[in-house]
Amino acid sequence: MAKVTGIGGFFFRADDPDALNRWYAEHFGVIMLESQGYDDPGWFQDRGETVFFAFSPDSTEFGSPDKSWKINFRVSDLDATVTELRAAGVTVEPHADEYPNGRFAELEDPEGNRIQLWEPNAASIARDPGSSP
Numbered sequence: 001m002a003k004v005t006g007i008g009g010f011f012f013r014a015d016d017p018d019a020l021n022r023w024y025a026e027h028f029g030v031i032m033l034e035s036q037g038y039d040d041p042g043w044f045q046d047r048g049e050t051v052f053f054a055f056s057p058d059s060t061e062f063g064s065p066d067k068s069w070k071i072n073f074r075v076s077d078l079d080a081t082v083t084e085l086r087a088a089g090v091t092v093e094p095h096a097d098e099y100p101n102g103r104f105a106e107l108e109d110p111e112g113n114r115i116q117l118w119e120p121n122a123a124s125i126a127r128d129p130g131s132s133p
Contacts, residue, residue, distance in 0.1 A: 007050060009042075012069065014111055023110055027085060028073060048074050049124065063114050070114035078103050078119035092117070100124075 014020040024030040031043050051072065055061050062070050075081045078094065082105055085092045092107040101124040105117040 010071065012113075016111075020109060020111060027088060027090060046074070047128070049120065049128065061114070063108065063112060067113060070116060072116040072118050075117050075119050078105060078117060081105075081117055 029043075031041075062068060082092050082094055085107065090107060092105050094105040095103065098121070100121075101118075102121040103119045107115050107117070109115060
């Protein structure tokens with residue numbers, strides 16, 4: 001079976017694409033292609049686990065019923081990321097508990113799309129088949 005090697009892009013509609021692209025660049029360092037040309041560099045990610053999973057149509061994971069996606073960003077320091085976002089006026093809510101794979105926080109972008117932040121723990125990172133012992 002042929003298989004993919006990673007996610008090459010995440011594309012979605014926005015009411016104000018320019019403003020939303022700037023928001024993601026400012027708060028997360030996710031650089032969107034300015035000209036949408038092939039010569040512009042994209043955003044290069046660190047190696048790490050990616051979960052690809054479908055939810056039921058009545059799931060509350062996405063906020064309002066008209067939203068159909070949520071993105072999860074891996075972060076190296078959840079506390080620092082939450083502090084920076086709050087200082088910039090962004091509402092972000094860390095989960096009260098730590099999970100077997102790390103710590104999480106939830107927020108929304110200016111258009112109401114859900115974002116989850118994830119700080120993987122050592123056990124989660126150790127599962128990476130490409131990591132060295």
